[in-house]
Amino acid sequence: MNLKIVGSIAIVAGTAIGAGMLALPLATAAMGLIPALLLMLVVWAISAYTALLMLEVNLRSGIGDNLHLITGKSLGSKGQIVQSLSFLSLLFALTAAYLTGGADLLALKAKAWFDIELSNQTAVLLFTFVLGGFAALGVHWIDKISRALFSTMIVLLALVLVFLLPEVSLDALAQRAATNSLTAVWLSAIPVVVTSFGFHVCIATLVRYLDGDVPTLRRVLLIGSTIPLFCYVLWLLVTLGTVGGEAIAGFNGSLSRLISALQEISSQPLISKVIGLFADLALVTSFLGVTMSLFDFNAELIRASNTVSGRIQTWLLTFMPPLVCALFVPEGFIALLGFAAVPLVVITVFLPVLIALKQRAERHDGYQVAGGNFTLGLLLLLGGAIIGAQLYVAI
Structure with missing residues (x-):
């Protein structure tokens, strides 16, 4: 396996693993x-499966086409409007979620390091204006920063798992929080878990990067999507098996309370710091990647000039709504990640299925994911169920 393939697998896994990982125990503990x-x-x-479906529609449309262009070719301008609005909604929701989670962690750091009590509003504003400023630096700088932070985060994750896995208790793993409605627990967890596996935005780039090599691309997508699953399983074992599902469910979605509880488990101050730093980097790397994409999208949307005033206008459009x-x-970290599942399903399920049906009716050559039209119909039903779960929670 050459370095190009390894790098592509890392892109897929790295796009998925991030702040959503921190939300998984909070969303599924009950x-x-x-x-x-x-x-x-x-x-x-x-x-x-939807990743392989998006690979199919990318290859049939043409190597180098992005999702916006692919949608336009098959579904016209109306489809492009739906795609653009969904993409914008997804990035706004994720940015707002990371601002709330980041503010929560910042307040925790201020208390632990300086014994300063930060209000939620102050923490949100500080996090937005300090870290949000990186979005205006451009992709070149963010790429360098993100690669360094992500590499460090993976090392820290490995250390956290190594030191906390021996602390896992079978009694804690067996815990399940008392609830009046198990149905409501499931429905609230589904959208958050879906968002945690959102790596599909990088597929068009990888198709171009790997020159449309189908066997290699299939391997990259399947291995790259399995790595987050492996990491998430270990993370749930560590969190639920040490803190306990009943305790985590009682945190009411508070990220800082989860991290504090994990830090208290370790008797070694160094490991406690590693846990805190891992959580910080997981959120910051996701935040930088999402806000960079949102900043670039907004700059193109308003045709902003590449000047100081133009970048300020784009920055305001990028951060004011989620701010x-x-x-x-203030307690919207889990709720906003759940909402993000709605536009994510539109982008990764509904649009690819409709595009694939249109493409298959017009031509039968080229790569086609297994399953046929029956599986596409099943995907539409599953996508509708995911959106229905989020609407149930919201209502």
């Missing part, structure tokens, strides 16, 4: 370990 693992396995299977949301929904 379910119990076995149901949570089963849910993750099903969502992984869906995400892997307002983060200020007024």
Whole structure:
């Protein structure tokens, strides 16, 4: 396996692994370990299959085409409008989620390091204006920063797993929080888990990077999507098996309370710091990648000039809507990640299925993912169920 393939696998895995990983224990704790693992396995299977479906539509449309162009070719301008609005909604929701989670962790750091109590509003504003400023630097600088941070995060994750796995208790793993409605627990967890497997935005780039080599691309997507599953399983074992599902469910979605609880388990101060730093990097790397994409999308949308004033306008459009949301929904980390599943399903399920049906009706040559039209119909039903779950939670 050459370095080009290894790098491509890392891109797929790295796009998925991030702040969503921190949310998984908070979203699934009330379910119990076995149901949570089963849910993750099903969502992984869906995400892997839709990745191969997106590979099919990319190859049939033409190597080098992005999703916007592919959608336009098959579904016209109306399809492109749906795709653009879904993409914008996804990035806004993720940015707002990371602002709330980042503010939560920043307040925790201020208390632990300087014994300063930061209000939620102050923490949100500090996180936005300090880290949000990187979005205006451009892709060249963010790429360098993100690669260094992500590499460090993976090393820290390995250390956290090594030191906390021996602390896992079978009694803690067997815990399941008391709940009035197990159905509501499942429905609230599904969208968050779906968002945690969202790596599909990089597929068009990889098709171009690997010159449309189907066997290599299939291997990259399947291996790259399996690595997050493996990491998530270990992460759930560590969190649910040490803190306990009942305790985590009682955190009410608070990221700082989860990290504090994990830090208290380790008797070694160094490991406690490693846990905190891992959580910080997981959120920051996701934040930088999402806000870079949103900044570039908005710059193209308003045709902003590459000047100081133009970048300020784009920055305001990028951060003001999610900032307002983060200020007024301080406990919205899990809720916003759940909402992000709705536009994500549109982008990764509905649009690819419709495009594939159109392409298959017009031509039969080239790569086609197994399963036929029956599986495409099943995907539409599953996508509708995921959106229905999120709407149920929201209502």
